[in-house]
Structures are given as C-alpha cells and as structure tokens.
Amino acid sequence: MRATILVCFVTGLFALPATGRAELNKAKDRYKDGKALFEAGKIEEALAAFTDSYNASGNPDLLFNLGVCSERLGRKDKAVAYYELYLEEKPDAPDAADVRARVAALKAPPPRPVEPTTEAANPPAPARPELVVAPVEEDDTGVPWPAVTVGAGALVLASGALTAILAYREYDFLKRECAPGCSDGRVEKARDMALAADIQFAVGGAAVVVGAVLWLTRDKGRGDVAGVSVRPVPGGSGGPGLAMAGRF
Numbered sequence: 705m706r707a708t709i710l711v712c713f714v715t716g717l718f719a720l721p722a723t724g725r726a727e728l729n730k731a732k733d734r735y736k737d738g739k740a741l742f743e744a745g746k747i748e749e750a751l752a753a754f755t756d757s758y759n760a761s762g763n764p765d766l767l768f769n770l771g772v773c774s775e776r777l778g779r780k781d782k783a784v785a786y787y788e789l790y791l792e793e794k795p796d797a798p799d800a801a802d803v804r805a806r807v808a809a810l811k812a813p814p815p816r817p818v819e820p821t822t823e824a825a826n827p828p829a830p831a832r833p834e835l836v837v838a839p840v841e842e843d844d845t846g847v848p849w850p851a852v853t854v855g856a857g858a859l860v861l862a863s864g865a866l867t868a869i870l871a872y873r874e875y876d877f878l879k880r881e882c883a884p885g886c887s888d889g890r891v892e893k894a895r896d897m898a899l900a901a902d903i904q905f906a907v908g909g910a911a912v913v914v915g916a917v918l919w920l921t922r923d924k925g926r927g928d929v930a931g932v933s934v935r936p937v938p939g940g941s942g943g944p945g946l947a948m949a950g951r952f
Contacts, residue, residue, distance in 0.1 A: 731761035738769065747776045764793035768803070780810045850919035857911025864904025871897035 738753030
C-alpha cells in the first residue's frame with residue numbers, strides 16, 4: 705500500500721486535466737476540502753469532497769482516495785470497486801502491486817469461527833479450594849533495641865573512662881607543676897574534664913541498665929517490649945539522670 709495517502713493527494717492536486725476552467729477550479733477546491741477533512745478524521749465528509757472532485761475532473765488518482773475513505777468507513781465492497789477501477793485506469797501505477805494485494809485481502813473470506821469443544825461447552829466443576837491459613841505478621845522493625853542500647857551505653861562508658869583518665873592526668877600534672885598556686889583556668893579545665901567523665905559514666909551506665917531491662921522484659925512470643933518507658937529527670941544534688949518505669 706502507499707506509504708501515505710498524501711502521495712495521492714499531491715498527485716491529484718497537480719495532475720487534474722483541463723476540463724474547463726470552472727470545472728477545474730471546482731475540482732481543485734473540492735480536492736483541497738477532501739484532503740483537509742481526511743486529515744481531520746472526518747472520513748465521511750472527505751469521501752463526499754473527493755467524489756465531487758473526481759466527477760469534476762475525472763482524475764483516476766482520486767479513485768484511490770475514494771477507496772481508502774470507503775475502507776476506513778468499513779464499506780469493503782465500495783473500497784474494492786474503487787481500487788479495481790483505479791487499477792483499470794492506471795494498471796502500471798507504482799503502487800499497483802500493493803493495491804492488488806489490498807483488494808485480495810478485502811475479498812478474502814472471514815476466518816471461520818472455532819467450534820467449541822465438548823470440554824469447553826461443559827467445563828469441569830472447579831475444585832474446592834483448600835483452606836489456607838495466612839501466617840500472622842509480626843510487628844517487628846528488625847532492630848534489636850536491647851542490644852543497640854547496651855552497645856551504645858558501653859561506648860559511652862568507654863568514652864567516660866577515657867575522659868576520666870585525661871582528667872586524672874591533668875590533676876596529676878597540676879599537682880606536680882604548680883600546686884597550690886595553679887591558675888583558675890588550669891584548675892577549671894581539670895574540673896570540667898572530671899565533670900564530663902561523671903556525666904558520661906551516668907549516661908552510659910543508665911543506657912546499659914535500660915538495655916538489660918529491655919532484654920529481660922521483652923515478650924517471648926513477639927520479641928517486643930512489655931510496657932517499659934524511660935524519661936529524663938532534672939538534676940538534684942546528684943546531677944541529671946534518667947527515670948525508668950515498666951509493667952511486667
């Protein structure tokens with residue numbers, strides 16, 4: 705078949721025979737109308753315009769357009785008639801072989817419907833579905849919080865131990881070098897280090913205890929924690945800390 709109907713459109717526009725100026729102008733105008741209508745998807749109106757153009761000009765190329773429009777509209781008999789008339793008028797057209805193949809396809813009988821088999825007509829009764837018990841999904845995030853808490857507490861304890869060692873060395877240095885006349889800045893630095901070590905010991909120890917409690921109070925059936933909560937408390941004489949409550 706032609707790569708596009710526009711090939712025939714262009715040929716039709718410039719190959720209209722001179723059948724009289726009025727008829728020629730009418731053929732050109734109706735051809736242009738048909739081309740625009742076809743491109744807009746208005747096939748019925750395009751068929752009428754191409755028919756007027758063919759009647760006014762007798763241009764055989766327009767027979768191909770009439771066949772295409774009829775085929776688009778589902779009128780196979782009309783399309784075959786136009787295609788065959790086109791081949792009679794232009795047997796040596798460049799697309800003659802394609803048009804003949806199209807005519808043969810349109811004339812071919814529709815495929816016979818497949819007769820239903822006995823099995824298809826009388827399908828076997830469906831097997832009774834087996835009862836499937838869906839597994840209970842556990843609400844588990846996959847994070848071992850007891851182990852994580854204990855591990856974090858151990859790291860904080862180790863950091864506190866390192867800070868305490870540094871504070872002890874600073875105190876020992878002050879004792880050997882400038883005691884008792886050390887500057888306030890040197891003494892304050894040693895005190896800050898000692899205080900930081902105390903805080904780290906308190907936080908790390910609390911984390912280890914909380915992690916141990918989380919491990920001991922977890923629900924063996926699901927692996928989660930049964931009602932344990934931890935909250936910070938303001939510092940008193942012993943400094944800030946953590947308060948833990950739980951239900952068992």
